[in-house]
Amino acid sequence: MTRHKDMIANGALARLGLMPDARIHAAATLADTVAASDLETIRVLFPDQHGVLRGKTVTAAALPAILAGGMAAPSTLLLKDTSHRTVFPVWSGAAATDADPMRGAGDILLVPDPATFHPLPWSPHSAWLLCDAHFKSGAPIPFAPRSVLRTALDRLGARDLSLTVGLELEFHVFEKRDPHPRHRDTTMPPHPPRTRPLATGYQFLTDALYDQLEPVMDDLRRTAQAMRMPVRSTEVEMGPSQFEFTFDPADPMTHADTMVMFRTMAKELCARRGLHATFMCRPRLENAAASGWHLHQSLCNANGDNLFTPGSNGALTPYATAWIAGLLVHANESCLLTTPTVNGYKRYQPFQLAPDRIQWGQDNRGAMLRALLAPGDPASRIENRVPESAANPYFVFASQIISGLSGLDRDMIAPPPCEQPYDGTAPALPASLADAIMHFENSALYRDALGAGFVDWFTTIKRAEWSRYVSALSEWEQAEYFSLY
Numbered sequence: 001m002t003r004h005k006d007m008i009a010n011g012a013l014a015r016l017g018l019m020p021d022a023r024i025h026a027a028a029t030l031a032d033t034v035a036a037s038d039l040e041t042i043r044v045l046f047p048d049q050h051g052v053l054r055g056k057t058v059t060a061a062a063l064p065a066i067l068a069g070g071m072a073a074p075s076t077l078l079l080k081d082t083s084h085r086t087v088f089p090v091w092s093g094a095a096a097t098d099a100d101p102m103r104g105a106g107d108i109l110l111v112p113d114p115a116t117f118h119p120l121p122w123s124p125h126s127a128w129l130l131c132d133a134h135f136k137s138g139a140p141i142p143f144a145p146r147s148v149l150r151t152a153l154d155r156l157g158a159r160d161l162s163l164t165v166g167l168e169l170e171f172h173v174f175e176k177r178d179p180h181p182r183h184r185d186t187t188m189p190p191h192p193p194r195t196r197p198l199a200t201g202y203q204f205l206t207d208a209l210y211d212q213l214e215p216v217m218d219d220l221r222r223t224a225q226a227m228r229m230p231v232r233s234t235e236v237e238m239g240p241s242q243f244e245f246t247f248d249p250a251d252p253m254t255h256a257d258t259m260v261m262f263r264t265m266a267k268e269l270c271a272r273r274g275l276h277a278t279f280m281c282r283p284r285l286e287n288a289a290a291s292g293w294h295l296h297q298s299l300c301n302a303n304g305d306n307l308f309t310p311g312s313n314g315a316l317t318p319y320a321t322a323w324i325a326g327l328l329v330h331a332n333e334s335c336l337l338t339t340p341t342v343n344g345y346k347r348y349q350p351f352q353l354a355p356d357r358i359q360w361g362q363d364n365r366g367a368m369l370r371a372l373l374a375p376g377d378p379a380s381r382i383e384n385r386v387p388e389s390a391a392n393p394y395f396v397f398a399s400q401i402i403s404g405l406s407g408l409d410r411d412m413i414a415p416p417p418c419e420q421p422y423d424g425t426a427p428a429l430p431a432s433l434a435d436a437i438m439h440f441e442n443s444a445l446y447r448d449a450l451g452a453g454f455v456d457w458f459t460t461i462k463r464a465e466w467s468r469y470v471s472a473l474s475e476w477e478q479a480e481y482f483s484l485y
Contacts, residue, residue: 011068016138201240239289326407366421
């Protein structure tokens with residue numbers, strides 16, 4: 001251990017102040033562990049703006065050097081839309097963002113976090129190691145996802161508060177009918193695969209349907225558990241081949257990492273089995289149901305007391321009413337973070353167990369916020385049903401913290417709960433990605449909390465996706481006008 005520890009303690013990351021003593025010890029222990037193992041390769045990765053893991057693979061023998069000096073990666077990885085196109089002018093005289101190091105497709109610095117090391121059960125010779133993205137100077141990149149969440153967590157910690165979150169994640173797994181792409185499929189983005197369902201749908205939580213899907217459920221569950229993901233349940237959801245996995249509560253950074261790892265694991269594991277896992281909100285497939293992400297959250301003080309737990313009269317606590325009000329008031333401007341795709345807004349429809357309006361209810365699955373609050377119940381919590389399963393969890397958790405703290409700072413009071421979530425005069429959620437971009441771009445809250453640079457960077461990326469969407473010819477247009485005119 002002394003050799004690895006000395007190397008890391010004297011390395012470039014330590015000189016930049018990015019390796020405190022505890023991390024040096026953890027990194028040296030990891031280097032020793034890998035050296036004594038049968039691992040051959042380490043996938044050194046970071047979550048990008050879309051919650052997609054990107055990076056490089058190094059040999060196991062190279063790991064100590066990565067732990068000591070970090071790893072370079074092109075800065076354009078942070079400048080791409082969902083088609084993987086770089087949407088900033090990196091070759092022009094103008095800076096791609098307000099961060100000059102993004103010019104010319106130069107490098108950023110990936111700083112490994114030893115706590116995120118996970119051997120891969122489906123690829124036993126390899127492992128994942130997640131990183132934080134920094135500029136080469138060592139400064140954190142303010143719009144890198146882990147940095148954004150850490151900024152929000154620091155604001156929460158400054159008030160001696162912490163957030164506990166639980167995940168309910170819906171997704172689909174289909175059988176691939178054309179496992180090998182053709183050359184004409186290799187576009188940006190690639191053509192989607194042809195699929196067929198593993199089982200029929202609309203038999204919600206029936207055991208017979210679960211039994212049909214159990215081999216795939218078990219494969220995913222066992223793999224997640226082997227990677228220390230706290231799986232709580234595996235369930236048959238409403239639609240054909242639709243799954244739901246839930247996870248025990250944890251802190252936001254842990255569960256943001258959990259979510260990006262689970263999504264990536266599911267896609268990679270299924271691909272090796274001839275299957276296609278997708279977290280797309282509403283697949284354009286016959287009879288398919290939309291997938292959502294239900295985010296449970298509770299606020300705790302420094303003693304670990306749940307500040308949302310009502311007293312004996314059942315009334316909302318001051319923290320609960322302010323937090324709910326903050327989430328509601330800022331729901332429109334938060335939607336670009338909670339629902340970042342064109343497709344996600346097609347889920348907001350009435351009577352579909354998804355919200356379409358900005359309101360809250362007591363244990364009401366049609367409301368945007370479902371309050372699960374009971375006197376004396378330490379698990380009292382608020383469930384936000386807005387996010388889509390494709391959302392970047394680092395940004396989603398940050399949005400909840402920033403919005404909730406705004407409610408606390410302004411002593412907001414929640415409106416009365418709704419009983420009929422699809423009736424009444426409550427304001428609607430944004431109708432499209434374009435609406436969400438407008439609300440986010442004009443948000444004083446997010447410009448103050450995360451900086452104008454972050455808001456401008458993210459809206460630029462999302463506006464590029466919207467522009468490609470509206471310029472694409474659809475089947476609807478062909479059917480509507482080709483014969484009529």
